[in-house]
Amino acid sequence: MWSVHEYINTGVRAVHNLHTGRLKLLADTEKRERPSIKRDTMKLLVVSALLCGLMVLTTAASKRHLVKRSTGCPFGWTRNSDRCFLFVPTAMSWARAERNCLSMGANLASVHSSSEYKTIQSLTAPHGNPKTWIGGTDAPQEGIWLWSDGSSFHYSYWCPEEPTNGQNQHCIQMNYGDSKCWDDMGCDRHLPSVCAKKV
Ligand SMILES: [Ca+2]
Numbered sequence: 001m002w003s004v005h006e007y008i009n010t011g012v013r014a015v016h017n018l019h020t021g022r023l024k025l026l027a028d029t030e031k032r033e034r035p036s037i038k039r040d041t042m043k044l045l046v047v048s049a050l051l052c053g054l055m056v057l058t059t060a061a062s063k064r065h066l067v068k069r070s071t072g073c074p075f076g077w078t079r080n081s082d083r084c085f086l087f088v089p090t091a092m093s094w095a096r097a098e099r100n101c102l103s104m105g106a107n108l109a110s111v112h113s114s115s116e117y118k119t120i121q122s123l124t125a126p127h128g129n130p131k132t133w134i135g136g137t138d139a140p141q142e143g144i145w146l147w148s149d150g151s152s153f154h155y156s157y158w159c160p161e162e163p164t165n166g167q168n169q170h171c172i173q174m175n176y177g178d179s180k181c182w183d184d185m186g187c188d189r190h191l192p193s194v195c196a197k198k199v
């Protein structure tokens, strides 16, 4: 018959044979193993915590990525290729319309292809296709048309006989006439507008 003893505050443990009275120290191996087990447990906890942290960060990053990929544009803006477009129904002069676009990190829309023009027209359609400012102007020099966003002016959709520069017309309104084409118009006329900015 054996009895296990632990001597208080010594950490020494022994087995006591009740028949023979022999004491056998047995604590050495166990005493050495216990701190090791504690260290392993701590390591496991730390590694688990790090893994949890990484999973949280990875999940958050992937969610941000998904949000960016799914919208690409601010709420209410419409994406076409690498740009976002916004129809602004409030009637303003061309310069105020440009300044309003600038306040949103955009410019009045430039147009570089018929498909782009169709996209912009689709934004004005729900409002009845009103005459609307886009970003073309020849105000700096008559007859040299520029886009306010600095991009190249290589595509145009002028109406027949336009631009006329009648009475110093230096800004482009779209949706003009039955063909909903472009016309040069006095820049102080108050019209809705379309803003555009890069994604
Ligand atoms: Ca002009």
Ligand SMILES: [Ca+2]
Pocket: 162, 163, 164, 165, 166, 169, 183, 184, 185
């Ligand atoms: Ca004109």
